[in-house]
Ligand code: SF4
């Protein structure tokens with residue numbers, strides 16, 4: 039190729055580029071900033087997403103949190119250990135019993151106590167019940183996010199049965215405050231096991247209904263498939279956990295991998311993963327997990343060992359100096375408590391690792407280039423609880 | 430048309446008297462229709478589908494709930510956003526409501542029971558129904574709200590995509606009936622025969638089933654009902670174009686939505702389900718002026734049931750998916766329908 | 778077997794639910810619509826839900842048992858129990874014994890506007906003076922009225938259910954709600970009979986009353 043043709047092609051290229059640039063300038067439409075939240079039906083709480091939009095396409099999205107910060111880490115420092123659980127209940131308010139467990143386990147670890155087996159069993163049962171109560175609401179709520187009215191009513195209807203069971207044992211629908219250092223506050227009331235078996239059967243029916251009504255629906259699938267795809271490595275980089283991570287194909291479940299002293303080892307269950315990493319996969323994994331949780335509860339209910347529910351614990355609880363980090367696989371993902379004690383009545387420092395906080399951090403990455411309706415689908419499928427983000 | 434004129438002549442009514450009677454009837458029928466649909470489907474059926482009871486306290490079985498709601502809306506403050514274009518903002522709900530009122534003008538409910546029997550009835554109905562989108566666009570633009578704007582623009586995009594299959598679906602019926610006149614369409618169905626069997630006439634749903642499907646899908650989009658309710662989209666756009674409306678103006682939007690649903694069910698009934706004609710009667714039998722509306726109402730309720738049933742069950746599509754569906758599936762399908770209908774018309 | 782499209786299945790689910798809600802009855806009576814039974818709605822002011830016995834609705838105070846030891850007040854996470862008491866001399870337990878000094882409660886208020894219903898107070902009370910009652914209808918138009926004084930708290934004792942049995946395999950002992958006669962908790966009587974209640978055979982006297 040001669041130098042002349044070379045030059046000519048180069049000039050042509052430059053000219054084309056310049057023309058392109060001109061066209062692009064002419065077609066350039068200004069971006070629009072859209073604030074989704076803090077009060078918006080899709081943020082179920084007060085999360086704010088500041089979006090730059092080009093038409094309906096998202097250029098950037100940034101989650102802004104803190105509207106609901108209640109300072110629980112600090113408040114825990116001026117509460118005695120038994121008082122802390124009442125605050126901790128309110129972090130992820132849909133699965134509150136599951137919140138108490140890692141904190142209590144951390145405190146028990148510091149004190150060198152272990153709860154008796156019966157207490158461990160009941161703890162695991164209640165833990166899974168709060169998972170069902172929590173995730174079943176997601177299963178319905180996801181319908182509302184993509185515009186279906188009915189599923190959420192089914193979810194509230196059937197979740198109520200689970201909450202009733204939790205209330206029958208703990209006395210509180212939402213804030214059980216039932217876990218104690220060294221065991222549990224009370225034992226199961228008579229007849230509860232049979233009722234819970236019945237409720238679990240109902241919940242399996244609910245899962246089937248959701249599969250027919252929502253997950254199998256072609257419109258739902260078009261809305262969710264390959265929307266908000268998070269590959270496994272990205273999910274790990276952003277610290278995602280729980281069903282969000284498993285939906286990205288990462289086989290990771292603390293209940294199986296790092297069982298911190300609850301009864302999951304004793305029953306037969308499996309971890310579900312989905313290779314796709316899109317919104318549909320997240321829904322699918324959660325649906326399977328709800329089914330799996332009902333099976334875990336059923337098996338545990340049949341094998342509760344007899345015995346006391348409280349280990350020997352001094353009346354005034356002083357936790358020896360030291361530090362411990364315990365995390366469990368909560369309904370939303372890995373929830374961990376890093377507890378430092380100086381040997382007093384109160385913890386010196388409590389650091390709470392909440393799953394939603396990490397899960398929501400992937401939003402800017404995953405939202406780029408999606409459409410406004412997809413924002414809602416993705417937010418819905420990431421499934422966060424505001425109390426769990428802001429604490 | 431001639432029937433109505435003869436009847437008026439018989440009763441010795443002047444043109445203005447006849448018109449005002451018809452207008453009065455229409456003005457009663459439209460709100461009643463909205464209330465009936467709203468109560469039966471929006472309140473009660475939705476509740477039952479969700480294991481709920483629905484309203485119970487206002488009136489027997491909560492029948493007066495919507496009236497109570499309307500009264501409540503009337504008491505609310507009429508808020509205008511500070512930066513809104515006030516005149517357009519105020520006019521928008523009226524435009525929307527007017528478009529659904531105008532739809533009722535051509536709906537025949539009996540041989541003579543029709544406000545105005547236009548020769549181009551169906552053409553008129555299609556034209557008037559798309560007016561509502563103008564109101565929606567006005568509302569979205571004038572609200573000076575980003576959510577409302579997005580909603581309004583979505584509505585406009587939806588109009589272009591869905592008006593086309595709607596009209597094309599109707600074309601099949603028009604070809605078969607040889608007329609744009611709604612009465613003539615009913616007559617064609619009443620006097621038609623299915624392979625020589627003429628007892629129940631020939632409701633066009635049998636021959637135009639594809640047309641019926643396309644019409645219902647497009648109507649769903651036209652009415653902004655789920656799965657095509659993107660202009661409203663509570664969870665994304667927080668109500669879309671009517672996000673800034675309060676009180677009475679919101680009520681107008683609501684009434685227009687339900688009344689248009691009623692009108693479209695009526696259109697579907699007239700075009701596909703045989704309209705007001707009852708098998709066994711003569712087409713012009715005067716008794717049909719009384720019985721016709723009843724039959725119409727029952728058929729309309731059935732069609733409306735389907736519309737709302739779908740609304741309560743399905744999630745909503747995304748705007749681009751909707752456009753794809755409209756241009757790649759519905760429009761080719763309706764064109765094919767017209768071609769096939771035309772061929773049959775010529776051959777048979 | 779070919780799969781039914783999800784769109785139709787969904788319609789089936791809603792239609793089935795509607796049918797079940799509208800016609801919950803079985804057999805011949807299937808055709809009688811009875812949405813009241815079929816739906817899950819509880820028409821609240823007309824009908825009420827019965828919470829389980831353990832439900833933490835409201836705290837009841839059994840005043841005879843309270844010694845104003847302040848344990849509950851101190852362990853409340855948001856310090857919403859206000860107690861004042863004073864000491865009185867009581868006759869000795871046995872004839873010829875020393876005169877005892879006993880704490881009497883003057884003020885026992887719980888501010889339900891602050892209470893988190895955690896149950897710690899009930900749990901720490903060493904003298905069985907606090908109990909949970911599942912009662913929940915005590916909302917007030919004014920927030921100040923949510924402060925229940927000892928009279929109001931004592932009145933709740935009436936609604937405290939008996940403790941439930943446990944599931945088999947439990948080693949917990951079923952506790953007993955202390956007996957209270959119809960006017961035991963009425964403060965007038967309590968003040969008038971201070972000595973009688975604090976007399977040696979206090980327990981016997983209370984149960985005889987009940
Ligand atoms: S239940 Fe209420 S009064 Fe009792 S300790 Fe908890 S917050 Fe305080």
Ligand code: SF4
Nearest residue numbers: 843844846847849902
């Ligand atoms: S209620 Fe119980 S803990 Fe509270 S002051 Fe009385 S005796 Fe002490």
